[in-house]
Amino acid sequence: MRVAQIGSGTPEIAVVAGVHGDEPCGVRAVERLLDERPTVERPVKLIVANERALERQVRFVDEDLNRAFPGDPDAATHEAQLAHRLVDELEGCFTFSMHSTQSHADPFAIVNSVSETANELVPQLPVSAMVETSNFAEGRLFSEIDTIEVECGLQGSETAAQNADRLTRAFLTAVGVLPGDTVHRDLPVYRLTDVIRKAQADTYEVFVDNFTEVEAGDPFAAADGNEQVAEEAFYPVLMSSNGYRDVFGYAAEKVSVLTPSTAAD
Ligand SMILES: [Zn+2]
Numbered sequence: 001m002r003v004a005q006i007g008s009g010t011p012e013i014a015v016v017a018g019v020h021g022d023e024p025c026g027v028r029a030v031e032r033l034l035d036e037r038p039t040v041e042r043p044v045k046l047i048v049a050n051e052r053a054l055e056r057q058v059r060f061v062d063e064d065l066n067r068a069f070p071g072d073p074d075a076a077t078h079e080a081q082l083a084h085r086l087v088d089e090l091e092g093c094f095t096f097s098m099h100s101t102q103s104h105a106d107p108f109a110i111v112n113s114v115s116e117t118a119n120e121l122v123p124q125l126p127v128s129a130m131v132e133t134s135n136f137a138e139g140r141l142f143s144e145i146d147t148i149e150v151e152c153g154l155q156g157s158e159t160a161a162q163n164a165d166r167l168t169r170a171f172l173t174a175v176g177v178l179p180g181d182t183v184h185r186d187l188p189v190y191r192l193t194d195v196i197r198k199a200q201a202d203t204y205e206v207f208v209d210n211f212t213e214v215e216a217g218d219p220f221a222a223a224d225g226n227e228q229v230a231e232e233a234f235y236p237v238l239m240s241s242n243g244y245r246d247v248f249g250y251a252a253e254k255v256s257v258l259t260p261s262t263a264a265d
Helices: 025-036 051-056 078-090 116-124 158-174 260-264
Strands: 002-006 013-017 044-048 094-101 108-111 130-132 147-154 187-197 204-206 219-223 226-229 235-237 247-258
Touching: 002 025, 013 025, 013 078, 013 158, 025 044, 025 094, 025 147, 025 158, 044 078, 094 158, 108 116, 116 147, 116 158, 116 247, 130 247, 147 158, 187 235, 204 247
Parallel strands: 013 044, 013 094, 094 147, 108 130, 130 187
Antiparallel strands: 002 044, 108 147, 187 247, 204 219, 219 226, 235 247
């Protein structure tokens, strides 16, 4: 784990990259900040988390770090030990953690629960949606540390790296680390309601687009040609044919749309 800081004093803001070793976009954004060392109005901690997995260009070494929190210093796995050290490092910091996906090119934010802070900050980020994980946060970083996660785009793409850079700067501006103003956007809010499992198969297909409503009765995915049909309407989130080993992704409901006037209330 690499830990750095810009500005003096004890940081209450942190930016985390590389929780997953096959998602290099955030690492580029952090390295760029460290190269440029912008003048800051309050200190910020910068962390590259899973360096061992990043070196190997794999999601994780032993287990998924973002399912390993709170971790344990005496754990048998690299990631469970790392989770413990990361929580220690981030204690007291409001944290911004960057990811990328195989499912959706447009950036969106993921929060544990929709809080006043999230309602205030996330509409100032260049994201197209905010997703509340609610019951599906077990083992994730934000189950321990107050965190906004962002999905920056498609894994390994240049666009994701550029998005990570824009997202980080918008976040740091919104929390007053960097000077300047942000733009408030309309922000649809979704809440995860279900995991969409997939059966063991050789080929997987997904027929639907993330954040676009699937009607009851519509086929939305298939495993070896066996179609899965929606029992009720839902919004797919983080759905992809091969992104995860045993799930296609998640079903969500649309909760609300935050508009600049409601976000400012
Ligand atoms: Zn990730």
